[in-house]
Amino acid sequence: MIDSSNWQTFKEALKLALQAEPLGMQAQVGMAPLPDVSQRFDKESAKKARQSAVMVLLYHEEGRIKFPLIVRPQYPGVHSGQIALPGGKFEEEDQNLIQTALRETHEEVGVSMHQVEVVGQLSELYVPPSNFNILPVIGLLSEVPQFILEEKEVEELVIADINVLNDKTKRKQKQMTFYSGINVDVPYFDIEDRVVWGATAMILNEFATIIHNINSKK
Template identity: 50%
Template sequence: MNFDELTGFLEKRVQMPMPGDVAHQKMKPKMANGAPLKLKHSTPPRRGGVLILLYEDQGKVRFPLIQRPSYDGIHSDQMALPGGRYEEEDLDQFHTALRESHEEIGVSKEKVEVIGSLSEFFVAASNYMVLPVIGKLDHNPKFIPEPREVADIVTPLVSDLIDPSRLKEKEIVVRNGYKLQCPYFDLEDRTVWGATAMMLSELVEILKEYPVR
């Protein structure tokens, strides 16, 4: 998978209609009894941005995922894309994704070239409307985790993300005791499920159109 060809393909592809919810639904968790998972909120969703940061490492294309620390919250210990909440000083959700990624994994936002974005995604569990931004770096970065927000950083290959053998399913018990049947990506021996998997599923769908593997 050639880095320049891949990022060039993505830069053009994100300008076209996206698969959106069709792709998201493929990785959506369900209740263990097969019922759809429904969450309702009384307030409008807050905005946020996350970053899919592509870079080349010895001829292979990678991107970082973070593991959230253990805390009393709905996303405790989960794997995620770097990113976070929109703040008033942010110009837009693209800026949010770059700013938060700088804070969480130490990548200078000035060095990231933005390619575009995937479809905006509603994270029902935390009531956020999140924009997955795609960016690239022209070098292999040294990531610096922010310990209050990041317990670990892993850097899976994009080729692993689109490998069908990495797509699996299992039961996961969430903090409120509910048992969920969850499709997930097995990346770097980590279980990538929920909102992150649903957003990455759209990337997988458009990468199926990429002519060179």
């Protein structure tokens, strides 16, 4: 288990782990909606997709290391009402996808780009339903953030403890009906009694693998 008593040690271990080759499909696929996941790992489709980035934003509070998730509002689209990491699409003003993640995090949850120490990134992930290729960025905060939500883009904030990612009792599965009308078996994280699935769960599964590896070296 990781808590804020070893925050500095954790930060250094995390930075070192993120310097290694990204874990990619082998870590992401464990939380992929079944049965057919081949499209999600189609490299050619990913190259042609719209580019985007999300932020896993870590901070310590009350003896725990935490990160925010956002609840998307209801809208006519494939990701309506879903739980996600702060983030969004690449804009021409962005120098790169890391800046996209920083800018979107500021816009959606009010955390200044200058407060975030970017320490690395996870594997890119292609999302066929919306044709986005996502770069997950890992950022650290030295203080507890004061979140200010962008009401048009964020309906609610969910604060997660990183230890939940490797808690086997929080990994569940249910059948869901996709927008296309197909019934699909979906693995998900139960975080604060919320269903965190799809691309967000796949990204968090890679991060969970990194956290597990750090814990196993203690």
